Amino acid sequence: MAKNQNAKDIKNINQQLKQQTAHVDDKGVFVFSEPLTIAELANALNVSIVDIIKYFMKQGKLYNQNYLLNEELMSEVCLEFGFDFKKTKSVTYENILETVEFDDKPEQMITRPPVVTIMGHVDHGKTTLLDTIRNSKITNQEHGGITQHIGAYQVKTNENKLITFIDTPGHEAFTEMRARGSKITDIVILVVAADDGVMPQTKEAIDHAKAANVEIIVFVNKMDKPEIKTDRVLSELSALGLTSEEWGGDTIFVYGSALKHEGIDKLLEAILIVSEVKELKANPNRFANGTVIESHYDKNIGSICTLLVQGGTLKVKDIIVAGAIRGRIKKMTNDLAREVTEALPSAVVQVLGFESAPTPGEPFVVFNDEKLAKKISSARQLQNDYKSQQEKQISLGNIVQEASSGKLKQINIILKADTQGSLQALTQALNKINVQDIQVKLVRASVGGISESDVTLAVASNSVIYGFNVRPNNIVRDAAKDAGIEIRLHNIIYKVTEELEKAAKGLLEPEYEEKVLGQARVVRLFHYSKVGTIAGCLVVDGVINRNNKARVLRDDVVIYDGEINTLRHEKNDIKTAKKGFECGLTIKNYNDLKENDIIEAYAIEMVQNNG
Missing domain, CATH: 3.40.50.300 (P-loop containing nucleotide triphosphate hydrolases)
Known part of the structure; x- marks a missing residue:
């Protein structure tokens, strides 16, 4: 019975995969569903690999036959060689974990x-x-x-x-x-x-x-x-x-x-x-699928992974792919540390047998076909490498492009403000924005500094983060940069609403953008009647320059915005203090500094919006 079910599952998966082959149909249209390398595209179009490479060389792009082309580049090649093109949705080695359909019949559920x-x-x-x-x-x-x-x-x-x-x-x-x-x-x-x-x-x-x-x-x-x-x-x-x-x-x-x-x-x-x-x-009588909950690597045992089974039955010796990592299950234990041989839908088990530790949150599917599992994990790894280089930025520039093309219906915003009053005023103003049926949705609106939690939520909800009189610290800023999340910073309410209305209309103009140069933490304070308050600081990020614009942050909230008046090291005036450097500085017309305040140096630069 189990062997018959295995055969049915493998046949079902292979049939779905057969539908994905990139090809030129009988009308001369190139049909594809996923990015292809130059070699794969040349083979599908029946043209020379060398000719495609030469086409890109004329544009100053040096690609080899293994270079993975995105949809835009593939369409360029098609037009160059006289083919129309059409992208279709289908099951591929790259997306099979997310798109595979199981033949679950009502009587099996x-x-x-x-x-x-x-x-x-x-x-x-x-x-x-x-x-x-x-x-x-x-x-x-x-x-x-x-x-x-x-x-x-x-x-x-x-x-x-x-x-x-x-x-x-x-x-x-x-x-x-x-x-x-x-x-x-x-x-x-x-x-x-x-x-x-x-x-x-x-x-x-x-x-x-x-x-x-x-x-x-x-x-x-x-x-x-x-x-x-x-x-x-x-x-x-x-x-x-x-x-x-x-x-x-x-x-x-x-x-x-x-x-x-x-x-x-x-x-x-x-x-x-x-x-x-x-x-x-759920149907327990088929290959298992589900999600990775936790994973880590133990040098004595190997990769230890916790899986949530969401369909099918997971068994010892199953051949499995999670994310881009494959393996064969050697051992399963439940939350009572008891060894089990199978896990039904909604069960959670800890397993041994993965080649390395898959990422929590990744989907998994059992295939019980070594060659198929290897093809899938290899294809997904290649795609992951490509995606890491081509990650889409979540920014107002993208919003402008989508608004211009008519694709945009909603702008998701995470709003952080310095006070409850500011937050309420901004919330009311943003809720009134409705441009050509494009609405602003506040995914989160709260008081306080911009946090890593805000960045994580922005990724999940495709949101742009807005800070009103608050600033991200360097850790949050780096996390946003790595995740491709844009953080927009303002201190005037109408500027926020004006900017979003223009983005919704696809009319965002060239703008002045703030560039954070460095941050210094106040370690000690010195008070002199003739000079005012001198802050003894340690530069914790970037560079602080004399006469930079600067703001004082307390718990990531802006307390004062002005400029650096003096910058010294010991008794000497200096022009620059770099990360790890100790310095003394004063803020022009401001003396109410406290220990652990952050002095953030910044510059205003004109940038051309990419919309």
């Missing part, structure tokens, strides 16, 4: 356990709730087997039904998986402390859950505390779009205490109700 992630503010009891659920729902017989943590576990409810809990290390990790296209979670449990209410990380959790488009159940924790503020919690969450059923909304609220083991059964019951409505089903 069974109800699977829901997959749940717990999120919320750091002090509101997420970890306590996870531990309480796990410890209260694992029998004494099972407790002896708990010797490891694999990032997830399954519990059995009083109704004898299973629920899978994913223990992500933070909201950023949750959204990084979403950014890679992985939908691992069916339900998010939002933990909010009854004595504290909505906090910054509560808002973050809601943003991330909504970006992933998953159901949210609110667990109001710490109901055992003497000073609880449930009405305040209900009101604050309602303002964020989560209105409880008792207030006429459609969000399930459960009240309890993770520490006192109160409300746990009601929470599990609510999870089962939501999952029943969602009709979560």
